[in-house]
Amino acid sequence: MTEHYDTLETRDPASREADLFARLPGVLRKALEAPAYAERLKGVDPAAVTSRAALARLPVLRKSELPALHKAAPPFGGFVKASPGSFARLFTSPGPIFEPEGAQADPWRGARALHAVGFRPGDVVLNTFSYHLTPGGFIFDASARALGCAVIPAGPGNTEAQFELIEAYRPVGYSGTPDFLKILLDAAAAANRDVSSIRRALVSGAAFPKSLQEEIKSRGVDAYQAFGTADLGLIAFETPAREGMTVNEDLIMEIVRPGTGDPVAEGDVGEIVVTSLDPHHPWIRLAIGDLTAALPGKSPCGRTNMRIRGWMGRADQTTKVKGMFVRPEQVAEIGKRHPELGRLRLVVSRAGESDVMTLRAECARASDQLRERLESSIRAVIKLGGSVELVSSNSLPNDGKVIVDERNQ
Template sequence: MTRTYDALETRSPAEREAALMAALPAQVAHAQRSAPAFARILAGVDASHVVDRAALAKLPVTRKTELQALQQAAREQGGNVFGGFSALGFGAAMPRVFASPGPIYEPEGTTKDYWRMARAMYAAGFRSGELIHNSFSYHFVPAGSMMETGAHALGCTVFPGGTGQTEQQVLAMRELQPAGYIGTPSFLKIILEKALEMGVSIPSVTKAMFGGEAFPPSLRDWFMERGVDGYQCYATADLGLIAYETTAREGLVLDEGVIVEIVRPGTGDPVADGEVGEVVVTTMGSGYPLVRFGTGDLSAVLAGPCPTGRTNTRIKGWMGRADQTTKVRGMFVHAKQVDEIAKRFAEVLRARLVVSGEMASDAMALHIEVQGSPEGLASRVGDAIRDVTKLRGDVVLVAPGSLPNDGKVIEDARSYR
């Protein structure tokens, strides 16, 4: 039995990068040609020149909030329900359409394993010929279908358990004896506790793939004590699979079908490996060709390859949200404004705005990493703070490497009591 889903997972990093970059110009051109929204967003971009990460980093980031707003505006004007982001139209090429909170509407195409979930399931131990109990939702959101199509691609049979009806879930597991479970960890915990209450044994469930919630080590150990070996995946309704956990349990390995960048929140600027930033993804599929899609999630690149032999980049997993907009003295302050201030001064290496005090009595200070104490810099930065935010703020000079590596550009340290 092979340890990996396919040979793509063990190719050299150089080979993988070359293949992705070779495919990137055609994907950008496809988005411009087939998705009207990207025809506007990428107007003037010569796709044939987008041949490496440096060129990709020059393209604008489209964040989830912007996609939602563009979809909403298009619908209000009687236009395309997807806001021009889908390359698919209603009919045979789009068997299903889903709605995530917002609402944001997502198309589902007909390609095998459209959401690319089979790879994560294989890493979690699922194999062809097994029955999977799928307890992700089958209505409105695409989670249930994402997992089912991945399971079918893997060669598995699926019981569409969905959510709720805990006693019926227990009875179905007892009688069908699935090899494992796919869903949120909290719901499987509820099912196992209900089975104990009912005096029902479901020993066939020995593995699980989780998503949609945090999966801390304490909960992982809880399942292991009950004979269930669980792994997590990182996927979204817009992008499908982004990364997945392996038996090494050392971060999440990136999927083979996406290009992932980690950028400074509020910007499109890639950060150094190991620095926490926002996860930005470019998909390589044809149906919903998202180019530099900002997930709003924070993560960081882990150094080195996965001990399982998979050679793709690893990330630490979900580390919080990147949207750090806050209100100070009645004015909204955004992460991109902090970045704009920092970029005005070559001496500034990193910046972090700290908002303190109590509500209605706010104070803010911009902490900047600089070498030494450049004469007059604090005063000039203070002027820039007023110019960009229309608010006064103190300036604190700190040594390089002093600011926390947590992805925060704005830290709200106020007391809300």
């Protein structure tokens, strides 16, 4: 195998875009066979959805909606036509959300992520993600086996037994959380056990700050990050370039303004929305609740797909003010009523013993009239009073936050 998993990774971006959107109408037709999509996408002509602009007109399905939808129409909320028995494995995640694993090879699309960071056929991989009910362990297990690796299905914990396996099988790779990798290395050093065969790692499921990256590197392990969910599998992954994360093939990623389905300007922070081209279990504009931003240009490693900055926080910034929920969708609605504004940021704080809201709004030309109109919009949309602070254009942080709660700071 070469430096790249296949030629799809290095194709011209325009060719990739054309391929994705040529395949999308067929996937939409399959999605419409499921009753929930048939209702949600009523009136949509799949043949007309052949561009990002057309896709952006379809409704967003928020992951936060799935627990209630799955409870109302078990097990998959009506978004999957196939019966549970047609899948290979069946999982649950907190919510609960119920996730099926496809019967096809590499159902979670993770083989190319492992390949990107140096895993190769014939490698032995220690997989410490959990195999119990949730899909994490099987996501990385299936991906490594699709690549041609042998997998030790260790799961987390029980370090003494893991040392025996490591010393016997001499795995070169590790997959699991970065936290458990450090626990394993620390415990091995304390017990004088040999885990030196582990030279590379693909980590996910927890923060991997610079300090921990440097410590793991100092122990002789070259560790890279992957970003994924139990619904979609591997969404994006680091490469040897170490410049952001490359979006996986067969996915269409959009970055939208939190609380909306509207794509942000290039480089702005927003919520990740993913459409998967898996006809067995399609996801159409699934908003996963995580923030990121796109990076310009192509990766020095030669991969040409979209790159993101990685996980940058949560998009669901809903908070309570005076006992009432205030949501990003409401801030977005205020913005739609005043298209002359730039970014908006609703700051919630305390004055004495009362909650107060201040809407900071970017504008090119401040006026008392604009401020008064905005105060009226706040009351009309949020049903609470709030003050307005007009600020200059491009002065608010590009961090995707539209509601900031300062009450506990």
